[in-house]
Amino acid sequence: xxxxxxxxxxxxxxxxxxxxxxxxxxxxxxxxxxxxxxxxxxxxxxxxxxxxxxxxxxxxxxxxxxxxxxxxxxxxxxxxxxxxxxxxxxxxxxxxxxxxxxxxxxxxxxxxxxxxxxxxxxxxxxxxxxxxxxxxxxxxxxxxxxxxxxxxxxxxxxxxxxxxxxxxxxxxxxxxxxxxxxxxxxxxxxxxxxxxxxxxxxxxxxxxxxxxxxxxxxxxxxxxxxxxxxxxxxxxxxxxxxxxxxxxxxxxxxxxxxxxxxxxxxxxxxxxxxxxxxxxxxxxxxxxx
Amino acid sequence: xxxxxxxxxxxxxxxxxxxxxxxxxxxxxxxxxxxxxxxxxxxxxxxxxxxxxxxxxxxxxxxxxxxxxxxxxxxxxxxxxxxxxxxxxxxxxxxxxxxxxxxxxxxxxxxxxxxxxxxxxxxxxxxxxxxxxxxxxxxxxxxxxxxxxxxxxxxxxxxxxxxxxxxxxxxxxxxxxxxxxxxxxxxxxxxxxxxxxxxxxxxxxxxxxxxxxxxxxxxxxxxxxxxxxxxxxxxxxxxxxxxxxxxxxxxxxxxxxxxxxxxxxxxxxxxxxxxxxxxxxxxxxxxxxxxxxxxxxxxxxxxxxxxxxxxxxxxxxxxxxxxxxxxxxxxxxxxxxxxxxxxxxxxxxxxxxxxxxxxxxxxxxxxxxxxxxxxxxxxxxxxxxxxxxxxx
Numbered sequence: 001x002x003x004x005x006x007x008x009x010x011x012x013x014x015x016x017x018x019x020x021x022x023x024x025x026x027x028x029x030x031x032x033x034x035x036x037x038x039x040x041x042x043x044x045x046x047x048x049x050x051x052x053x054x055x056x057x058x059x060x061x062x063x064x065x066x067x068x069x070x071x072x073x074x075x076x077x078x079x080x081x082x083x084x085x086x087x088x089x090x091x092x093x094x095x096x097x098x099x100x101x102x103x104x105x106x107x108x109x110x111x112x113x114x115x116x117x118x119x120x121x122x123x124x125x126x127x128x129x130x131x132x133x134x135x136x137x138x139x140x141x142x143x144x145x146x147x148x149x150x151x152x153x154x155x156x157x158x159x160x161x162x163x164x165x166x167x168x169x170x171x172x173x174x175x176x177x178x179x180x181x182x183x184x185x186x187x188x189x190x191x192x193x194x195x196x197x198x199x200x201x202x203x204x205x206x207x208x209x210x211x212x213x214x215x216x217x218x219x220x221x222x223x224x225x226x227x228x229x230x231x232x233x234x235x236x237x238x239x240x241x242x243x244x245x246x247x248x249x250x251x252x253x254x255x256x257x258x259x260x261x262x263x264x265x266x267x268x269x270x271x272x273x274x275x276x277x278x279x280x281x282x283x284x285x286x287x288x289x
Numbered sequence: 290x291x292x293x294x295x296x297x298x299x300x301x302x303x304x305x306x307x308x309x310x311x312x313x314x315x316x317x318x319x320x321x322x323x324x325x326x327x328x329x330x331x332x333x334x335x336x337x338x339x340x341x342x343x344x345x346x347x348x349x350x351x352x353x354x355x356x357x358x359x360x361x362x363x364x365x366x367x368x369x370x371x372x373x374x375x376x377x378x379x380x381x382x383x384x385x386x387x388x389x390x391x392x393x394x395x396x397x398x399x400x401x402x403x404x405x406x407x408x409x410x411x412x413x414x415x416x417x418x419x420x421x422x423x424x425x426x427x428x429x430x431x432x433x434x435x436x437x438x439x440x441x442x443x444x445x446x447x448x449x450x451x452x453x454x455x456x457x458x459x460x461x462x463x464x465x466x467x468x469x470x471x472x473x474x475x476x477x478x479x480x481x482x483x484x485x486x487x488x489x490x491x492x493x494x495x496x497x498x499x500x501x502x503x504x505x506x507x508x509x510x511x512x513x514x515x516x517x518x519x520x521x522x523x524x525x526x527x528x529x530x531x532x533x534x535x536x537x538x539x540x541x542x543x544x545x546x547x548x549x550x551x552x553x554x555x556x557x558x559x560x561x562x563x564x565x566x567x568x569x570x571x572x573x574x575x576x577x578x579x580x581x582x583x584x585x586x587x588x589x590x591x592x593x594x595x596x597x598x599x600x601x602x603x604x605x606x607x608x609x610x611x612x613x614x615x616x617x618x619x620x621x622x623x624x625x626x627x628x629x630x631x632x633x634x635x636x637x638x639x640x641x642x643x644x645x646x647x648x649x650x651x652x653x654x655x656x657x658x659x660x661x662x663x664x665x666x667x668x669x670x671x672x673x674x675x676x677x678x679x680x681x
Contacts (some may be wrong), residue, residue, distance in 0.1 A: 011477075014475070043599075047595060050511070076535070079534075126560075
């Protein structure tokens with residue numbers, strides 16, 4: 001019996017935090033590749049500490065719904081899941097290349113496949129592009145348009161910036177958008193000065209965040225100048241200093257994220273049948289214009 | 290257990306043996322050794338040794354009666370149809386509920402399958418067996434083919450006609466019910482006694498009722514099951530705080546080896562039944578119990594939850610302050626009013642106090658009057674500076 005466990009941050013204050021986790025879990029359930037799909041959280045229930053005991057299957061894949069490798073994926077999740085003998089060296093990662101580690105979870109005395117985070121998987125690049133398509137309503141968006149991929153920056157976590165750069169580079173190499181920039185909230189180049197970094201009249205701004213919350217709904221819109229006060233809201237697009245900014249909100253809310261979760265499990269050995277193709281098809285509907 | 294109806298001695302319903310249950314019996318017998326009979330309540334059945342050219346015959350051994358041997362498949366069907374309650378009971382748990390320990394234990398507990406006979410359970414199921422789980426009211430019934438069906442609703446809706454409730458049948462739909470309370474506020478703790486009412490999951494099968502409960506009260510059944518099995522992994526306050534890292538690493542400094550009164554206060558604030566329906570099983574440490582009652586919940590709490598850890602982080606900082614003496618001039622009624630306001634907020638009662646109920650010290654108009662009279666323009670009580678160095 002093959003089981004998928006999606007682990008995510010969650011929130012004590014904001015129900016939007018876990019909403020994408022539930023949405024992607026539902027998409028994957030509908031694709032039918034797993035006998036069960038469970039969700040576990042750091043701030044909600046079931047907690048990381050208790051999620052594995054809700055799992056019935058004996059072939060268990062744990063996929064962290066986090067944007068980068070770092071404190072959560074390397075320390076908190078393995079500790080709270082009680083993965084015996086976890087050592088970050090198991091991933092042999094340069095900060096972007098964590099794939100999976102197979103370890104016994106002491107809580108259930110069974111092996112689990114602990115996967116790298118969704119945010120650093122190469123398939124995440126497609127989700128960022130899809131997000132740009134969704135927010136502009138244009139499945140061919142790119143020509144004459146700039147793309148800004150925005151992350152926290154190194155003050156929080158060195159690997160966070162690595163993930164942002166990685167995807168920005170990959171999108172730039174596709175020659176689809178006129179310009180692609182990696183921008184940050186707390187280091188240069190800063191998202192506050194967005195129009196300075198682009199010549200294009202239209203710029204799509206995609207935050208590399210899992211869920212909408214304080215950073216994507218309050219910080220970035222105010223920093224970029226989409227609004228003076230986030231409670232007043234903003235239009236998409238909004239013109240800032242002659243640049244038309246298409247603000248996408250958290251990339252993690254894009255339905256295609258379910259595909260990255262599946263890719264992570266497949267890389268760790270899960271048998272998905274035709275689920276990957278199913279999910280790519282069903283999530284495509286969401287971009288219809 | 291409050292809301293429980295014990296199996297009664299009303300009449301046993303007529304049960305018809307469904308073909309899927311009989312087929313499952315035949316499949317099971319085909320895989321067993323002849324000396325490993327299949328046991329139903331009151332009767333065992335086994336396949337008799339046969340060679341490949343002859344149809345299998347069966348032996349049926351009713352407890353306390355003469356065994357029947359050489360039964361054809363048709364004769365076996367007839368004999369088992371006469372004992373359809375026992376056979377469908379086996380089928381329900383072995384083939385529909387399945388092996389997963391928490392689910393199996395929970396569904397057997399609902400109808401006391403490890404205590405009562407099939408006959409008395411089926412009689413009780415015909416009437417409906419009801420169990421409480423937190424704020425849930427779960428009612429189990431049986432169809433005339435021996436299948437279990439379940440109804441889940443809020444305990445407060447026990448007497449409400451189902452037509453008056455919002456009907457659901459997909460367990461995952463329960464997520465929308467648990468996200469906010471009746472006032473529309475986000476519920477950060479799923480076991481808080483703030484589950485809203487007005488809905489019903491009806492005609493659920495065994496797996497669906499389990500998933501519904503798992504969605505509303507995550508991991509409570511697995512933890513309850515582990516406790517019943519004697520292996521609940523309780524993590525006490527000290528070890529839980531010692532495990533914290535990052536921004537929560539500071540909480541371990543709150544324990545200063547000067548007793549555990551602060552943890553009593555945490556448990557009284559966060560873990561009382563009025564705040565969380567789990568029964569607190571964790572203590573200060575392995576040797577030191579807290580002085581506060583753990584509550585009466587049916588499912589256990591095995592360690593301080595993330596909400597408690599977050600609050601403890603805040604209290605660690607606040608409690609590092611030293612007390613100071615302040616002097617305020619208040620009338621006796623004003624002192625009591627402050628106490629009433631703290632009580633009303635702590636008990637979640639502030640919003641319920643009627644607009645014009647000026648007898649209640651926590652009434653809004655009373656609070657506004659006190660503020661107008663006793664606070665200065667900076668919002669300072671009686672003009673007394675919080676930090677004496679700030680006093681003018």
